[in-house]
Amino acid sequence: MEKINPSTLDRRFSHLITQVVVTPPSSLAFISGQVAVNQEGELIGINDYRQQALQVFKNINLALEAAGAKPEHVVQMKIHVVHHREELVEVIFQAGFEVFGEEWPLTASTLLGVQALGMPDWLIEVDVIAAIIN
Template sequence: MELLNPKTLTDKVTSVISHVVVTTASKLAFISGQVAVDETGKLMGSGDYRTQAIQAFTNLKYALDAAGADPLQMAKMNIFVVNHRPELVSVIFDAGLQVFGSNWPKTASTYIGVQSLADPAWLIEVDAIVTFP
């Protein structure tokens, strides 16, 4: 997978994402939206964006593990945040960095503020597309 950040596009976001991802992968995994529930379905962090983001990214990591994928194989990630405010960007990305550490995928990414998710208690949802060599 090749990550591209052309000089003609801003570098203000490239510490956490890449503008373009090029892959010749023939096998893909599509990971459904992961939210802040544990393996029993219990909500983690009611009303708390940071705790919910940590759990959603942890669940994404579990899904990657189940697929036999490394986080750095993510070609695309979407992050949905209920009632987005600018100060939440660092909260959400810091949570992702806490979960993935040096394996944080600087991949093509879209951060989307939404009015609500499927369950009104959910504040964060993260999905991904993964490539395999």
């Protein structure tokens, strides 16, 4: 995959995202929005953005593994945050680095502040597209 952060676009966040990702022929894995629910169906981190972010990224990692993909195969990530505010950016991305470490997916990304998600106690939802290169 070619990851491009052109000088013609803002590069302040290039340590967190890639502005453009171009993939060769591949299989695409579309991972549904993951929330902070564990395998037993329990919500992790009620009213706690950090704990929910940790569980969400763990779920993303598990979904990638199930698809035969790795974090490096992620071509797009959308992060939806209930009642988003600036200080949550560091909280959320730090949780992602705790889960993925050096394998944090530098990819085309969008962070959206939303009023609500599918259930009232969900604070963060992340969906991903990954390209499994043949």
